[in-house]
Amino acid sequence: MNWYEKLSEYFPIEEMKSKEHMELLLKEKPHMYHKDEGLYHVLMYVETNDFLFIDYLYVSAKSRGKGIGHKLIENLKQHGKPIILEVEPVNYEDSDTEKRLRFYKREGFKHAVSIGYKRRSLATNEINQMEILYWSPTDETEESILEKMKKTYKEIHTYKDKELYGKSYQPVNEVLTIDSDKDDNILEFNKD
Structure with missing residues (x-):
């Protein structure tokens, strides 16, 4: 299974960019858009001068709990910049959404409570609501996260x-x- 198949099998269609879109970003914005791929993971991320954005992070189900996700996040933290990502709100019928939030909380991410994100999917025409999470080595404001x-x-x-x-x-x-x-x-997400 190639990297795009892994991502599209794991992420809902309304969250996915087309393969052509991601390949174009990798080709035309190589200074900014990056792919880190291994046997058990795919990480697509953006790096600018002042922040990182995790576009997609996939760790295979059979390798979860082995620290792969933690190592990938730690590698990104070494850049010394805020890290931002979007996640689905908790859906109690899908245990993965809850596990994902717990993982990011353990990694020190905060919920940007004042930022709303609602986008109409071009694939399904449905409104897709996401939560914004961020980690920062400094005291980053939510207004700054919004601009990023x-x-x-x-x-x-x-x-x-x-x-x-x-x-x-x-x-x-x-x-x-x-x-x-x-x-x-x-x-609750931001409580200690």
């Missing part, structure tokens, strides 16, 4: 979308929002 997410959305998620998919994704300000009133809310 907007850059990722514009430069990676919607890269040549009309050319690749025949239509465009929504504008960034419709997809990513901030509710400063939520800054004071402490969700």
Whole structure:
């Protein structure tokens, strides 16, 4: 099974970029878009001067619990930059969503409680809501995380979308929002 098949088997269709999209990013933005692939994992990530964004992290079911995910995250932390990612909200009918959140919490990620992310899938036309998680070696604000997410959305998620998919994704300000009133809310995820 190739790297794209592994990802598309694990991630829902509404979250997946096409293989052509990812290959184009790897070819046309090699300074920014990266693939780290091994026998039991696939990591697709973005690196800029001031942050990293995990686009996809897959660890095979038969190798989970062996520390592969932890090692991949630790390698990214060595860059000394904030790390951002999107995850599905917990779905109690899908135990993987809960396990994923527990994994990122153990790795020191925080839930960006004030940032909303809702995007219409070009594949299914359904609204896809995601949670934003981040780890930072400094005291990064959620406003700063939002700006980094907007850059990722514009430069990676919607890269040549009309050319690749025949239509465009929504504008960034419709997809990513901030509710400063939520800054004071402490969700269970961020509790010690």
